[in-house]
Amino acid sequence: MPFAAIGIFFGVVAGLLPGLHPNNVALMLSSLAPSIILALSSFTGMTQGAAAEMVCAAIVSCAVSNVFFSYLPSTFIGAPDPETALSILPGHSMLMKGDGYKAVSLAAIGCIGGVVFAILAVAPFRFIIGSPINLGPAIKSATPYILIAISILLILSEYGKGAKRVAAAAAVFALAGIFGIFTLEISVSSPFGLATTPLFPIFTGLFGISTMLGSSQDAKIPEQKTDEINVDAKIAAKSIATGSIAGAFVGFLPGLGPSQATIVANFGQKKFNAESAMVSLAAVCSADSIFALATLFMTGSARSGAMTAVAEIIPVEQWDGILPPNSMIILAMSALLSATASYFLVRISAKKFAMVFSKLPYQKMSRCIVIFLIALVWIFSGWLGLFILAVSTAIGMIPPMLGIKRSHLMAVLIVPIIIRLIF
Amino acid sequence: MRKIDLFIAIFAVLGTICLGAISHFASPEEAKVSQIPLLEGKAVEIECVVRQMHRLDSGGAIISARDPKNGSQRFSIFLEQCSSDFDFGDLVRATGKVVKYNGEFELYALSEKSLHIIRESASKSASLWVWELANNPGEYLGMAVEVSGVANDCGKYSFMLESGGCGISVKLQEPEHMPVEGDDISVRGQVIFDQECFRYYLGVSDAVID
Numbered sequence: 001m002p003f004a005a006i007g008i009f010f011g012v013v014a015g016l017l018p019g020l021h022p023n024n025v026a027l028m029l030s031s032l033a034p035s036i037i038l039a040l041s042s043f044t045g046m047t048q049g050a051a052a053e054m055v056c057a058a059i060v061s062c063a064v065s066n067v068f069f070s071y072l073p074s075t076f077i078g079a080p081d082p083e084t085a086l087s088i089l090p091g092h093s094m095l096m097k098g099d100g101y102k103a104v105s106l107a108a109i110g111c112i113g114g115v116v117f118a119i120l121a122v123a124p125f126r127f128i129i130g131s132p133i134n135l136g137p138a139i140k141s142a143t144p145y146i147l148i149a150i151s152i153l154l155i156l157s158e159y160g161k162g163a164k165r166v167a168a169a170a171a172v173f174a175l176a177g178i179f180g181i182f183t184l185e186i187s188v189s190s191p192f193g194l195a196t197t198p199l200f201p202i203f204t205g206l207f208g209i210s211t212m213l214g215s216s217q218d219a220k221i222p223e224q225k226t227d228e229i230n231v232d233a234k235i236a237a238k239s240i241a242t243g244s245i246a247g248a249f250v251g252f253l254p255g256l257g258p259s260q261a262t263i264v265a266n267f268g269q270k271k272f273n274a275e276s277a278m279v280s281l282a283a284v285c286s287a288d289s290i291f292a293l294a295t296l297f298m299t300g301s302a303r304s305g306a307m308t309a310v311a312e313i314i315p316v317e318q319w320d321g322i323l324p325p326n327s328m329i330i331l332a333m334s335a336l337l338s339a340t341a342s343y344f345l346v347r348i349s350a351k352k353f354a355m356v357f358s359k360l361p362y363q364k365m366s367r368c369i370v371i372f373l374i375a376l377v378w379i380f381s382g383w384l385g386l387f388i389l390a391v392s393t394a395i396g397m398i399p400p401m402l403g404i405k406r407s408h409l410m411a412v413l414i415v416p417i418i419i420r421l422i423f
Numbered sequence: 424m425r426k427i428d429l430f431i432a433i434f435a436v437l438g439t440i441c442l443g444a445i446s447h448f449a450s451p452e453e454a455k456v457s458q459i460p461l462l463e464g465k466a467v468e469i470e471c472v473v474r475q476m477h478r479l480d481s482g483g484a485i486i487s488a489r490d491p492k493n494g495s496q497r498f499s500i501f502l503e504q505c506s507s508d509f510d511f512g513d514l515v516r517a518t519g520k521v522v523k524y525n526g527e528f529e530l531y532a533l534s535e536k537s538l539h540i541i542r543e544s545a546s547k548s549a550s551l552w553v554w555e556l557a558n559n560p561g562e563y564l565g566m567a568v569e570v571s572g573v574a575n576d577c578g579k580y581s582f583m584l585e586s587g588g589c590g591i592s593v594k595l596q597e598p599e600h601m602p603v604e605g606d607d608i609s610v611r612g613q614v615i616f617d618q619e620c621f622r623y624y625l626g627v628s629d630a631v632i633d
Contacts, residue, residue, distance in 0.1 A: 178443070186449065387438070394435035394438060401432070
């Protein structure tokens with residue numbers, strides 16, 4: 001439990017700071033692991049194996065709590081992770097209606113629902129992907145075609161607004177896809193030697209700064225409501241289920257991230273509004289962290305930075321039988337503990353954020369946030385990162401100009417993955 | 424459309440084209456294994472076949488690889504961090520910097536993300552020369568290997584596989600497939616140590632005559 005608490009603390013820090021990914025924390029803990037394990041076993045009498053499991057429990061807790069807390073900056077500041085990028089759209093629209101606290105609370109419900117659903121679904125998942133049903137290889141080989149089908153459906157979803165909008169959506173999809181092909185191969189470097197990828201400037205521009213710049217000049221953040229929220233249990237349950245199932249694919253399939261899975265989850269819902277979007281998107285990310293844990297023990301493949309760190313610290317026992325291995329059970333319990341604590345902590349934090357936020361002048365604050373994000377991009381990605389940010393911001397501003405959805409911009413990840421898997 | 428919107432759209436398109444150019448010119452140079460000594464300090468991309476993988480306590484790995492067309496041209500890839508497995512015979516594209524370590528040139532990369540598997544090995548066995556196996560059989564003990572050579576001294580259950588003046592004893596599990604003296608053959612099997620006779624041999628289920 002103390003290690004789960006340490007993990008929660010790091011997850012909170014990583015979640016609140018845009019640009020700092022839990023993978024960085026996992027890497028740091030993994031490199032310190034031998035010293036921590038030695039110290040623990042010397043001072044507490046614990047075996048080295050048990051000490052190693054405690055360190056892994058901290059890493060898993062960090063990954064889970066980060067998911068909860070990343071919705072705070074993405075909703076209130078508009079600063080996205082690649083995983084939470086699509087949530088900026090419903091989150092921002094709810095913020096502008098005075099429902100910022102509600103948006104984060106709904107995300108918290110989605111996160112904890114996703115963790116619980118995933119823990120319950122992990123055993124059937126294992127029997128479907130592995131023996132005796134063994135659908136894993138078939139699903140893997142079908143991935144690029146599933147993504148192509150999703151992309152076509154996404155573009156055609158504009159049909160109700162006219163054929164011109166469909167053409168515009170296809171053009172934006174193509175531009176974002178080409179942008180992704182070029183940019184994901186570029187290596188950016190931090191002037192301060194920090195570990196980085198081009199994803200941060202890409203998503204900050206596409207979904208973060210472009211959203212804020214696109215807000216009306218006269219916009220003002222309304223008074224944020226902090227009353228307790230009312231949630232339609234049926235819609236929430238459906239959103240959690242579709243999001244968690246989509247998250248299962250992310251945890252299992254190589255090259256797929258939560259962003260693509262959220263598009264699948266969107267299609268799984270008939271009645272889809274900003275509120276069900278927040279629940280569903282959050283469930284994808286949190287369920288992904290549990291299914292990534294299951295995938296590690298089923299196939300030995302690490303699908304996330306946290307799981308890579310776990311695989312380096314403890315021997316990963318293959319899950320062949322009916323019951324999962326002991327170490328997987330311990331890590332799943334740590335994830336559940338982290339999810340429970342994070343649920344309450346993030347809602348308390350969101351209430352405080354909401355009470356302070358609406359008192360701040362929106363225009364000035366918006367400018368400060370944009371400057372803050374630009375500075376962060378430079379710190380993590382350097383001058384080339386700033387150029388990528390400028391181009392991605394320009395691309396991110398095109399969909400509202402043409403009256404189409406911003407979700408077409410997810411082509412930035414989908415198109416490179418399709419090309420990599422097919423060719 | 425307002426003028427500013429048009430400007431933003433044009434900037435988006437031109438910016439994407441610029442990034443394409445940056446990506447193309449900044450991408451590592453494609454090189455062959457034989458060119459490695461000439462490219463010290465440069466970022467390169469090399470297509471190669473995995474021979475062996477050795478994990479390090481630090482979490483990294485050293486991969487021994489060879490040219491896909493010339494098995495005698497070899498080099499090492501040092502990965503700072505590696506949690507994935509690469510199997511013998513996997514055809515990979517390795518991206519990294521050519522560095523010199525202990526007098527030998529190797530490719531240095533941060534993580535396994537610098538290795539992209541083009542084609543996984545179908546046989547999951549190491550492709551070796553007879554002299555490699557004959558000179559240091561202990562290095563391959565327990566491993567699945569694939570070797571080609573000429574069959575000599577063919578008995579009822581075993582024969583000598585020879586090439587380049589070296590030889591290794593091969594025991595066939597199915598003696599019906601015993602080759603004839605002088606046959607050019609390829610065998611796939613496991614390196615085993617005979618405790619009674621104190622020698623190494625290759626235990627195979629099948630031999631393919633070329």
